[in-house]
Amino acid sequence: MLDAHNHLQKFPNPDRIITEMKAAGITGCIVNGTSESDWPEVAALADAHPGFVHPAFGLHPWFAHQRSSTWLDTLQALLDRYPHASIGECGLDRWIDHPTTTEQFDVFLPQVRLARERQLPLTIHALKAWGPLLEALQQEPPPKRGFLMHSFGGSRELIDRLLPLGARFSFSGYFLQPKKSKVLETFKHVPPDRLLLETDAPDMLPPEESITHPLSEARNHPANLPAIGQSLASHLKQDPEKLIHQCSENTQHLLLFT
Incomplete structure (x- = not known):
């Protein structure tokens, strides 16, 4: 069982969280960086937990305006060091007013280009920015190996438009x-x-009936993943074991170079 997207670096004691994840049957996860400030923390987790923590390095649209002049060089150096990493979390967000869409484009497009050139997986955040996202992917085609729309909240019509890409x-x-x-x-x-399947932990808390590992301050524990998968299977009227297995295979294929 694999968590396709979380932020373990945000927990004060990620080693304890990982121990609890393993006890819940989770065999690995993709840990996403969001800015230059947390990329070293993601790298340290990958070094400390090889085979379980799979790093992803990206500049999130919320932090586009905080980037340094050398952010892209730093990102490329990390990808040299971790050649099987993903690029992400990156994307576009019009739920916020600042940074501007133009600033977000300035950091998103180079990351899409880098993913395509290196044929690395790409994890995309998009919120109220579907038109700009489609425009961006026309300007810079995504990698042929595919990309992940994480915590996808778009429409069926958007699924139909994004699938061919x-x-x-x-x-x-x-x-x-x-x-x-x-x-x-x-x-x-x-x-x-x-x-x-993902948790986006410590964010995106599920409803109480899908919380097996409660945390204080309404934080989401990544060990809630099995319950989330079972709940999704119930809503989709599918066998939970088969759905979770299929999702893990999909994660392996897209994000883990299998």
Whole structure:
């Protein structure tokens, strides 16, 4: 069982969290950096937990305006050091006003280009920015191996437009909240070989019935992943074991170079 997207570096004691993940049956995860400030923490986790923590390094749109003049050089150096890393989390976000869409484009497009040139997996964050995202992927085509739309909250029509470009779609437990029923309905239209499971921990807390590992301050524990997978299978009227296995195979194929 694999967590396709989380941020273990945000936990004060990630070693303890990893121990609890393993006890819950999770065999690996992709840990996503979001800025130059946390890339070293992601790298340290990958070094400390080889085979379990798979690093991803990206500049998140929320932090586009905080980048240094050497951010791209630093990113490329990390990818040289970790040649099987992913690029992400990166993308576009119009839910926020600042940084501007133009600033976000300035950091997103080079990351898409880098993923394509190195044929690395790409993990994309998109929120209220579907038009700009499609425009960006026309300017800079994504890598042929595909890319992940993490915590995908778009429409069925967007699924149809993104599939030919190589998109995969990951489901996070937050979408089990009753107010997100439309998202659950949308995931019925994701092809089985394009579906992944993620926690986005410590964010995107699922509803209480899908929380097996409660944390204080409404933080999401990545060991909630099995319960999230079982809940999704129930909503999709699928066998939980088969769905979780399929999602893990998809994660292996896209993100882990198998």
